[in-house]
Amino acid sequence: MAEPMLKAIVGSENIKFEKVWTNKELKLGGKTIQFLSTPNLHWPETMSSYIVEDRVLFSGDVFGSHYFDSRVFNDLVGDFSYAFQYYYEHIMRPFKSDVIAALKLYEKLAIDMILPLHGPLLRKNPKSYLKLYETWSQKTKRFDEKEVVSIFYVTSYKNTKQMAEYILDGLESHENLVANIYDVTALEEQNILSILEESKGVLVGMPTINADAPKPIWDLLSCMMLLEKKGKIAACFGSYGWSGEALNMIHNRLKDLRFRVPLEPLKIKLIPTKAEKLECYNFGITFGEIVNGKMMEMSL
Ligand SMILES: Cc1cc2nc3c(=O)[nH]c(=O)nc-3n(C[C@H](O)[C@H](O)[C@H](O)COP(=O)(O)O)c2cc1C
Numbered sequence: 001m002a003e004p005m006l007k008a009i010v011g012s013e014n015i016k017f018e019k020v021w022t023n024k025e026l027k028l029g030g031k032t033i034q035f036l037s038t039p040n041l042h043w044p045e046t047m048s049s050y051i052v053e054d055r056v057l058f059s060g061d062v063f064g065s066h067y068f069d070s071r072v073f074n075d076l077v078g079d080f081s082y083a084f085q086y087y088y089e090h091i092m093r094p095f096k097s098d099v100i101a102a103l104k105l106y107e108k109l110a111i112d113m114i115l116p117l118h119g120p121l122l123r124k125n126p127k128s129y130l131k132l133y134e135t136w137s138q139k140t141k142r143f144d145e146k147e148v149v150s151i152f153y154v155t156s157y158k159n160t161k162q163m164a165e166y167i168l169d170g171l172e173s174h175e176n177l178v179a180n181i182y183d184v185t186a187l188e189e190q191n192i193l194s195i196l197e198e199s200k201g202v203l204v205g206m207p208t209i210n211a212d213a214p215k216p217i218w219d220l221l222s223c224m225m226l227l228e229k230k231g232k233i234a235a236c237f238g239s240y241g242w243s244g245e246a247l248n249m250i251h252n253r254l255k256d257l258r259f260r261v262p263l264e265p266l267k268i269k270l271i272p273t274k275a276e277k278l279e280c281y282n283f284g285i286t287f288g289e290i291v292n293g294k295m296m297e298m299s300l
Contacts, residue, residue, distance in 0.1 A: 002045040020047070022105065038062060038102040040095040048102070055112040061091060062102060063129045065119030075124035083119065084129075088136055089226065096137040096228050103134055140198070147291050149201035150180040152192075154214045159239035160205045162272050163280045167203060167237065170284020177201075177288050184216045192223050201291040202234040202259065206246050213246035221250070224257050233291055234259035237266035237283065244269075262290050 003017055020026065020035040027033075032052040039046060041062050049058045065084040069077035092099050107130065114122040114129060122129055149171050155161040164181055171179035180195065187195075196202060206217045234254040238247055247265035254261045266283045268276045 005045070025052075036102070036105045038098070038105065040098040041102055042091045042095065048106070050109055050111075055110050057106065057109060057111050057114045057126070059106075059114050059116045061117055062099075063114050063119075063122060063133070064091070064116040067119045069120065072121055073124070074120040074122045077120045080120055084132070085136075087118070088133065092133070093136070093226055094228055096139065097230065099133055099137045103130055103137070106130055146176050146178045147200045148178045148180065148198050149203065149288065149291055150182065150195050150199040151203040151205065152182050152184045152187075152217075152220055153205035154184050154207070154216050155205075155239075156207060156209070159268070159271050160207050160237070162277070163237055163239060163266070163268060164203075164205045166272070166277045166280035167205075167266075167284035167287070170281040170286075171288045173285055174288040174292060177291065179284075179288075184220050189219075189223060192220060193226060196223060197227055200232060201287060202232060202254075203287065204234065204236045204250055204254070206236075206238045206250065208238065208240040208244045208246040211243060211245045213250050217246075217250060221253055221257065229258045232259050233287075234261050235263040235265070235283075235287055237268075237280070239268050239270060239272070241270060263287060 003019075006017075007013055007015060018026070022035065022037040024035050025032055026035070031054070034050040034052060036048040036050065038048045038060065041060065043061075046060050048060050048062065050056070051058075063084075065080050065087045067077070067080040067083035069080070071077045074080070111126045112123065114126045116122070151164050151168060151171075153160050153164040155164075161183075168179055168181050171177055180199070182195065184192075204217060204220065206213050234257075236247060236250040236254060238244070238250075240246070244267050247267050251261060251265045263283070263286065266280065268279070272280060
């Protein structure tokens with residue numbers, strides 16, 4: 001991937017390449033450069049390199065921050081910890097698994113200084129920055145071994161809310177699941193991110209308003225670009241009046257975001273009837289079974 005990209009940037013096909021990968025070394029100007037493949041941090045082909053003789057790690061975007069201070073070194077500049085964390089949250093967080101893989105490579109190195117592409121050069125306690133990345137990339141499970149399913153809904157006349165509550169009952173029939181339910185309009189973005197991150201299953205409910213999904217639902221889904229989607233399962237549901245466009249839009253958006261979306265949207269016209277409430281309950285049961293790995297979508 002890097003080769004065509006470099007050719008496009010330079011505007012020439014006439015370039016000689018020597019391909020490198022993890023553990024490949026190059027001797028140049030009396031120095032030994034070791035290469036480390038650190039993909040997705042934050043371009044697909046990203047690499048880091050390490051100069052053996054100087055114990056210097058060129059980490060690329062990893063350990064970067066959008067922070068400028070002409071004193072350059074981390075022990076001379078002002079407090080940039082907020083910028084360091086902000087950069088992690090917005091650039092690295094969607095690729096936590098890749099961060100953990102990169103840290104495994106870095107940990108083997110004796111490092112005197114880290115030179116990221118952005119922000120201060122890290123010569124004081126360079127390994128402390130590895131520790132910070134490690135802490136932020138931990139995938140903690142707050143509920144022992146239980147999987148978490150979170151329902152996010154928006155409602156105007158409580159029709160979708162009713163659906164959400166019956167779906168919740170269905171989910172709660174699974175003892176080994178933790179089910180959450182949230183009115184999206186009452187949540188702050190930081191809270192949404194933490195909830196989404198710990199949820200293996202995500203259910204999104206909304207009415208159709210003017211042939212679209214309400215803005216808080218689009219805002220909720222836009223948060224997903226800051227998170228890792230690997231292994232997450234999603235579905236959507238909602239009440240509608242006559243056309244119900246929001247459901248297919250959100251269903252497709254969830255797929256585009258690379259969730260696994262095994263169920264068709266559950267659409268209910270206006271106020272759920274008794275039979276439709278049961279349908280919602282069963283939807284919750286089925287979704288819970290999929291999250292628990294007991295039912296694959298192929299068998300549905
Ligand atoms: C301003 C407004 C616009 C609406 N536009 C649509 C629409 O385009 N298509 C549709 O199927 N229903 C439409 N509806 C109907 C709602 O989707 C329906 O009342 C639904 O049951 C509301 O669910 P809720 O109580 O969860 O908000 C509209 C309702 C309102 C108030």
